Amino acid sequence: MIDKELDSTISSAKVCKCEYCNKIKLCFEKEKYKNVYLQNLVKDRNLLYGDEDEAIENTIMALNILNSDSPQFFKDIAELLVRKSVKLLKRLYGDDATLIDLNNLVWNSNGIGKKIVNEFSKLPTINPIEQKENDEIVIWFIKDYYSGMTGAQGGTKTYEHCSGARAQIYKLISINES
Numbered sequence: 001m002i003d004k005e006l007d008s009t010i011s012s013a014k015v016c017k018c019e020y021c022n023k024i025k026l027c028f029e030k031e032k033y034k035n036v037y038l039q040n041l042v043k044d045r046n047l048l049y050g051d052e053d054e055a056i057e058n059t060i061m062a063l064n065i066l067n068s069d070s071p072q073f074f075k076d077i078a079e080l081l082v083r084k085s086v087k088l089l090k091r092l093y094g095d096d097a098t099l100i101d102l103n104n105l106v107w108n109s110n111g112i113g114k115k116i117v118n119e120f121s122k123l124p125t126i127n128p129i130e131q132k133e134n135d136e137i138v139i140w141f142i143k144d145y146y147s148g149m150t151g152a153q154g155g156t157k158t159y160e161h162c163s164g165a166r167a168q169i170y171k172l173i174s175i176n177e178s
Helices: 002-012 019-042 052-066 072-096 099-107 109-121 128-148 163-177
Strands: none
Touching: 052 072, 052 163, 072 099, 072 109, 072 128, 072 163, 099 109, 099 163, 109 128
8 A cells, every 4th residue: 555655656746857866766666676576586485495506596686686786795795605504504404494594594693503503514415525515614604604703813704794694684584574
């Protein structure tokens, strides 16, 4: 109902024809389209359900929609975080993995993320290539991502650089629940 009221207000308003006003109107329409698309992608749907690669790409697409104006560096670091996180969760929980699990992993509140990584590190695999990839994911989380959480000397800046991605993952949960 609110969308219809807003649409009629915008379409009936006498908008200046200057370049600035046209840019504002275009930005509004672009934002509205992005939000509708994102809600259709996320709402009442678990992005992490299904094939591992599909879950990764769907989650990255949703974050890219939310982060469309971010500098490329932050988009790249967010994509790296999502790829490693979703692989970990899909291999550990399969189709039972959720956005809440993703949020717990990336925020590591009360050490939950490290517990998930520890549980994943004990996961047996038959394929040596997958085992090597799993080991690399564990090392990345422990030695790189989580190492900068406390600001301790020698820790990396990866956790800090992923703050936008963590906020957007939290936003995806809100969209999914609304």
